[in-house]
Amino acid sequence: MNSVTLGELVLTNARIVLANEVLEGSLRVDGGVITDIGAPSRTGLDLDGDYLIPGLVELHTDHLETHYAPRPRVRWNPVAAVQAHDAQIAASGITTVLDAIRIGLDEDTDVSAEEMRILAGAIRAGMDAGRLRAEHYIHLRCEVSAPDCLDSFLAIKDDPLVRLASLMDHAPGQRQFASLDAYKVYYQGKTKMSDAELDAFTARRNAQSLAHSGKHRRMISQMCHDQGIVLASHDDATRAHVEEAVDLGLHIAEFPTTLEAARASRQAGLSILMGGPNVVRGGSHSGNVSARALAEADLLDILSSDYIPFSMLQSAFSLADGVEGISLSKAIQLVTKRPAEAAGFHDRGEIAVGKRADFVHLRIEDGIPIVLTVWRQGQRVI
Known part of the structure; x- marks a missing residue:
């Protein structure tokens, strides 16, 4: 603009x-x-x-990366990728967006840490030039189990557009992938690994999680507090996960995977964020708790588009139309007022x-x- x-x-x-x-x-x-x-x-x-x-306020979209790396080993010009992403974001009614930049890489992607910084630079250039329709900030998706997570975080944490960091660990057998069957379906569908290759991959992911997750969570949390970066947990499944988030001073619970974790998050005063696609599809693609069930239990504060930009708007109207006790005004707050407040946008x-x-x-x-x-x-x- x-x-x-x-x-x-x-x-x-x-x-x-x-x-x-x-x-x-x-x-x-x-x-x-x-x-x-x-x-x-x-x-x-x-x-x-x-x-x-x-205007909608989006805290967690993974959509930009699909424009930059639409196929394995295919790269699009980063400026063109940002422009295409921005156009779809704005056409979905989103006027403020926190673009997710991957921090800490693993074998499910061929996009490097340096390429993530290039994408961040393209976002910043677009904002500085006034050619983006929405107002863009950066959300650092910190894969704390990855060996390079801390180094990648240190390389970008001082970018003035960084507004939010989430701490996630996608190792199998816990959090998003408590079901190993769901983990197998997801990763073999995505990477085409054989059973033997997946077994080796799983063993490496678990070893990395054991070696790195705890220390990276603590160190990154402290640096975010020092710099005023809002912190979110990710895929909490148990009360212990929520207690860890509270101990680290986190503010947002992204995508809790169980009713137990959502209830514990509410009791702890965390803002509960779920994905619009979960609402629209009627459930989680990983077999976890339904966002609609959390809405019905009054355990939902924020809706994010996750991987489908238009799902924010669609899911809000769907909840207003189909969940008792959720008026249109309340449903729209889930995609506007509530995320704005959680991220510190008071204007x-x-x-x-x-x-x-x-x-x-x-x-x-x-x-x-x-x-x-x-x-x-x-x-x-x-």
Whole structure:
């Protein structure tokens, strides 16, 4: 988004989704900030009675890497990859996004740590040049079991766009892959390893986890606290996992895999984040706890797109339509206000006077929210 003078904007005849109600009316923007919300106006851009919701705030998307490395050993120009990713993000109603950069590599990818830093540089260049539709930050996905995790973290932690770090360990037999059968299906489907190759791979992953996970969690957590980087756990499965997260000073519980872990996270005051695809598909692809079940138990605070950008918007409307006790306003908070607060963005995430004018204009067709227009700071980007 090119730097321009942000003038006045009036939107009227809209169903405006506020934090606690849906208001049929209009709003006024001046200088990229909401200055008034009220009754329908005789002037302004007529939204024909469609919905107007806050711009979505995305904390965990793995989507950028698929543009840069769409096939094994295939690389796309990093600037082009960022632009393509940004366009899809914005068209999905996301106006603030934390792009996941992989920290600590293993054998399931051929993307190097240096290439991850190149991608981070392309994000920064796009932001500096003002040519990105959404506002981009960086989320460091720290695979703490990987031998190179700490070195990779040290090489990028000072980037000013780094806003969030998550601590994850995908070794088999625990967390996301407590089921070894699910682990086998996932990795053999992804890598085409034979049974013998998978057995050797599993043994290496477990040995690396034992050698590195504990110390990397402690060291990275301390450095994040020192630099004001928000911390998240990942795939907690047990109360002990949650207690470890609390001891390390983490704030967000990403993708808890069991009801036990979600309940413990709520009791500990962690914000519980689940994936939109889990909601849309009706369950986890790894056989873990359903995000919809957590929503029904009031154990869901934040929805992320994970690997499908549009799933944030789709899942929010799905929950509002299908889960008792979840109004549209509450469902939209899961993709706007709640993630903004968890990441420390206090100027956005809801339609309220004084907040940033980040909006999505949409209507529902055949049960699907269709994005028509997106504004960031009062400037149209879609």
